[in-house]
Amino acid sequence: MSSNNDSKRSRRTFLKGTAAVATGLALAPGVRLLGVAQAKADDEAVTGAVRWGLLIDTAKCSDCDVCVEACHAENGVKDQGDPETTPQWIRKLMAKDKMTGHVVTLPMMCQHCEHPPCVDVCPTGASFRRADGIVLVDRHICIGCRYCMMACPYKARSFEHVDVTDQAPHAPRGKGTVESCTMCVHRVDKGREPACVEACNSTGQGAMVFGDLKDSTSSISMALAEHGGKQIRADLGLNTGVRYRGI
Amino acid sequence: MRSLTRTLVFAMAAAMLLPLASLAEVPFPDIPKGKGDQCVAPTDVIRQTHMDLLVHKRDQTMHLGIRTKQYSLRECLNCHVQAKPDGTYPDIDSKEHFCNACHSYAAVKIDCFQCHVARPDDPK
Numbered sequence: 001m002s003s004n005n006d007s008k009r010s011r012r013t014f015l016k017g018t019a020a021v022a023t024g025l026a027l028a029p030g031v032r033l034l035g036v037a038q039a040k041a042d043d044e045a046v047t048g049a050v051r052w053g054l055l056i057d058t059a060k061c062s063d064c065d066v067c068v069e070a071c072h073a074e075n076g077v078k079d080q081g082d083p084e085t086t087p088q089w090i091r092k093l094m095a096k097d098k099m100t101g102h103v104v105t106l107p108m109m110c111q112h113c114e115h116p117p118c119v120d121v122c123p124t125g126a127s128f129r130r131a132d133g134i135v136l137v138d139r140h141i142c143i144g145c146r147y148c149m150m151a152c153p154y155k156a157r158s159f160e161h162v163d164v165t166d167q168a169p170h171a172p173r174g175k176g177t178v179e180s181c182t183m184c185v186h187r188v189d190k191g192r193e194p195a196c197v198e199a200c201n202s203t204g205q206g207a208m209v210f211g212d213l214k215d216s217t218s219s220i221s222m223a224l225a226e227h228g229g230k231q232i233r234a235d236l237g238l239n240t241g242v243r244y245r246g247i
Numbered sequence: 248m249r250s251l252t253r254t255l256v257f258a259m260a261a262a263m264l265l266p267l268a269s270l271a272e273v274p275f276p277d278i279p280k281g282k283g284d285q286c287v288a289p290t291d292v293i294r295q296t297h298m299d300l301l302v303h304k305r306d307q308t309m310h311l312g313i314r315t316k317q318y319s320l321r322e323c324l325n326c327h328v329q330a331k332p333d334g335t336y337p338d339i340d341s342k343e344h345f346c347n348a349c350h351s352y353a354a355v356k357i358d359c360f361q362c363h364v365a366r367p368d369d370p371k
Contacts, residue, residue: 045311130312138309139362167364169321174362189312 039191051133051241052112052183053213054197055220055229058104058246060207065092067107067208070199074184076168080161087158089181090196095247104247107196107208110135110156110181111232112241118148118157127178133213133241134185139177148178153233156180183241213241276348279337281327287317297323301359320359325367339365 040046071077071090080086090109096102116135118127126142129135137148137157149157157180164173170186173179184194192198193210200208211220223229229243286293288300304318316322327345330336337343339360342351346365350357359365 040312042314042316045307045313128310130310132312136309140305140309164362167362169324169364169366169368172362172364177362185312186314189314 040189042189046130046132046189048131049214051114051213052188053133053211053220053241053243054112054183054194055209055223055243055245056106057207057209058106058244060205061105061107062205063105064204066199066204067196068092070195071109071181071184074168074187074195075171075182076164076166076173085159085161087160087179089158089179106244106247108154108156108232109196109242110152110183111154111238112181112183114239114241116238117151117153117236121147121151123147130185132188134183134188135180136182136185137178137180139172139174139179142177144176144178146178153236153238273352276342276352278348279327279329279343279345281345282329283326286326287322320363321368324365328365328367336366 068090075089077087077089090107093106093108095104095106112133112135114129114133116127116129118135119129122128123145124141124143126138126140127135127148128138144159146159149155149159157178159178160173160175163175167173171182184192184196187194193201197208197210200206209220209223211218213221213224215221216225224243227245229245230247231238231240231243232247293300300318301320301323304313304315305320307313308319323346328336331343339347342348344365346357346360
């Protein structure tokens with residue numbers, strides 16, 4: 001770490017320390033600061049001071065789908081019987097190197113690009129990128145044209161073909177609109193982790209890290225600084241918020 | 248001739264008014280009681296402007312992540328939609344549902360609940 005970063009970090013550490021003392025919290029080593037340091041007030045608008053991201057370690061990710069189950073349970077995405085039309089907010093992919101036989105599995109979902117093609121092509125402005133980097137569909141103004149689905153290089157978006165009932169109260173979903181991973185925006189706004197990350201770290205393989213890419217002291221930034229992380233289709237220059245290790 | 252025309256005009260006007268008279272007989276809806284004593288704003292303000300308040304709040308939540316409770320659709324439902332004696336919540340298409348009680352009376356179609364669930368947060 002450069003000396004420039006050191007001075008920045010010591011100031012941050014100092015500020016965090018005073019905040020913890022002020023609120024009377026004793027933080028044990030390893031306790032995540034996400035809830036304390038980064039939860040915003042309910043009436044506070046999101047800003048570009050943070051950029052939410054995910055880091056997925058494919059060496060730890062194995063043949064399990066707890067992230068998919070957790071996501072779909074959290075957001076009320078149900079199997080509609082027809083695999084052609086059932087929405088997928090997240091899915092597991094398997095990639096095999098034919099020469100070596102090496103197999104990699106990884107979860108694929110909206111990559112929350114800095115320059116999202118889905119936003120470029122949306123004719124109504126329904127597809128948008130929030131200031132903190134989360135890419136969403138405003139289904140109040142989505143007309144269901146599916147142009148964004150064509151533009152997304154990651155095939156991350158789904159169209160809702162049938163009437164939806166009994167939705168999760170925090171995740172409204174309806175026929176005739178496009179939907180995708182929201183990085184569990186309703187949880188992130190409350191200072192919590194996305195459901196996939198929580199499930200992966202509690203009952204899965206512990207392969208996912210969630211955090212602020214702009215905060216050099218966050219666990220995701222430190223892991224990226226130490227081990228690096230690749231973007232899928234980095235050649236497109238989209239600067240994705242979801243990064244992978246071991247691919 | 249002139250008086251005949253006048254009579255005709257009166258007859259036509261009366262015929263046109265008849266359906267209006269029968270409209271006035273539609274009983275005022277029986278609006279289900281909500282939780283608590285006071286809404287987030289006076290009743291007449293809410294009656295006239297709830298749609299604007301909801302749309303404003305909707306854009307703030309969607310695009311800016313502002314998740315305050317005042318004027319939030321979920322909070323409307325949390326107070327105003329109460330469980331029936333059998334423990335279930337009224338269907339959005341029934342007149343027992345708070346929103347639909349007035350909206351069917353006023354003949355104003357709402358599409359909020361094509362995507363949003365029409366019951367409070369915590370079922371049962």
